[in-house]
Amino acid sequence: MSQPSSDPRSLYGDAIYLDHAASAPVRPEALQAMWPWLSGEFGNPSSRHRAGETAAAALEVARSDVAAVLGCRAGEVLFTSGGTESANLAVKGLALGRPRGRHIVSTPLEHEAVLESLDYLRRLHGFAIDFLHPDAAGLVDPAELSALLRPDSTLASVHYANNEIGTVQPIAELAAVAAAARVPLHSDAVQAAGWLTLDVRALCVDALGISGHKVGAPKGVGALFVRGRLPLEPLLHGGGQERGRRSGTENVAGAVALATALRLAEAERLAGAAEGSAALRDAFIGSVLAAVPQASLTGHPSQRLPGSASFVFAGTSGEAVLVELERRGIICSSGSACAAGSDEASPVLTAIGLPAELAQTAVRFTLSPATSAEQLQLAAAAVVGAVAAVTGIAAR
Numbered sequence: 001m002s003q004p005s006s007d008p009r010s011l012y013g014d015a016i017y018l019d020h021a022a023s024a025p026v027r028p029e030a031l032q033a034m035w036p037w038l039s040g041e042f043g044n045p046s047s048r049h050r051a052g053e054t055a056a057a058a059l060e061v062a063r064s065d066v067a068a069v070l071g072c073r074a075g076e077v078l079f080t081s082g083g084t085e086s087a088n089l090a091v092k093g094l095a096l097g098r099p100r101g102r103h104i105v106s107t108p109l110e111h112e113a114v115l116e117s118l119d120y121l122r123r124l125h126g127f128a129i130d131f132l133h134p135d136a137a138g139l140v141d142p143a144e145l146s147a148l149l150r151p152d153s154t155l156a157s158v159h160y161a162n163n164e165i166g167t168v169q170p171i172a173e174l175a176a177v178a179a180a181a182r183v184p185l186h187s188d189a190v191q192a193a194g195w196l197t198l199d200v201r202a203l204c205v206d207a208l209g210i211s212g213h214k215v216g217a218p219k220g221v222g223a224l225f226v227r228g229r230l231p232l233e234p235l236l237h238g239g240g241q242e243r244g245r246r247s248g249t250e251n252v253a254g255a256v257a258l259a260t261a262l263r264l265a266e267a268e269r270l271a272g273a274a275e276g277s278a279a280l281r282d283a284f285i286g287s288v289l290a291a292v293p294q295a296s297l298t299g300h301p302s303q304r305l306p307g308s309a310s311f312v313f314a315g316t317s318g319e320a321v322l323v324e325l326e327r328r329g330i331i332c333s334s335g336s337a338c339a340a341g342s343d344e345a346s347p348v349l350t351a352i353g354l355p356a357e358l359a360q361t362a363v364r365f366t367l368s369p370a371t372s373a374e375q376l377q378l379a380a381a382a383v384v385g386a387v388a389a390v391t392g393i394a395a396r
Helices: 028-037 050-070 083-097 112-125 142-148 171-180 252-270 273-291 318-327 347-351 373-395
Strands: 077-080 103-106 128-131 153-157 185-188 207-211 222-226 295-297 308-313 362-366
Touching: 028 252, 050 077, 050 222, 050 252, 077 083, 077 252, 083 112, 083 153, 083 185, 083 207, 083 222, 103 112, 112 128, 142 171, 171 185, 252 273, 273 295, 273 308, 273 373, 308 318, 318 362, 318 373
Parallel strands: 103 128, 103 153, 153 185, 185 207
Antiparallel strands: 077 222, 207 222, 295 308, 308 362
């Protein structure tokens, strides 16, 4: 099987792809690893014959590989269809599986998969939801979590790193506060994978979700860690796969690809890729802020994902800047890919205190470990030209 390049420029000509937070290119190694399970080895892992047992063995190897990166037991890893299902299963499953009470603490900065799961629990199951108040950089305070937790609190859910502004939360501190109150803490770690440690022992979280296509696996596969014997109400009922927690014939090829991509991403992180990207990110941010008077950084200046740079450009339209940037060969986004096309101001940006009008000027640039200094220099120059062009059009 011929393998396509993992460099997005091969797909988009000479354009520079800076939207890795939305989706990363599939790694050739992941494609190669999954191919046998899409072709000759097609058995159902639940079948009790040689073909099924071969598939089941591959699935368990993949599970063990993912568990090694997460620092947990293989039996604590569930394969899902991606980050959205992982978030839904964790939030709904833990809330409904643990009858301590009907109170949850979260943040207004969460991905829609978490926020809409919380709204579902509120509307259909009578849960009360309290939200932490982020500061202007998007950080939440462990002391406020402690104050909001109650005897009937059944779950806390705080993302590890924000998908729009890149701010990294003090997850270990938040988890310690939740543990002291005997409340499990779930963290959406989709954006953190490949950049930050996912070791659940160090983070002290009780549930953590990841998505394959952020680290170089295909879309449509993810994983969820759930600690030990925490009660988890399934979302999907049927054949009782994944130890009865997630029914449905498992995606063996996807699981193998996820394990392969996650291992490679973790190896790159341990080799210092995150530090290198952070240095390039800081230089890029400095160039944009120095050259574009309208630019303001969003998110924490240092406690942010190594590959994330996000701005608002006062007096412009974020969508117009995006169009102009793509015309100049830079592919990026205005924020969450799941909210693309919405005319509403980003709830994340308004939650950290930005006026709606300013929030609508947001543009996000997200790197990969392979993004080069030269590419970011070209991107910074394109930002200067694009903002100037959009500002000039608006003035006319």
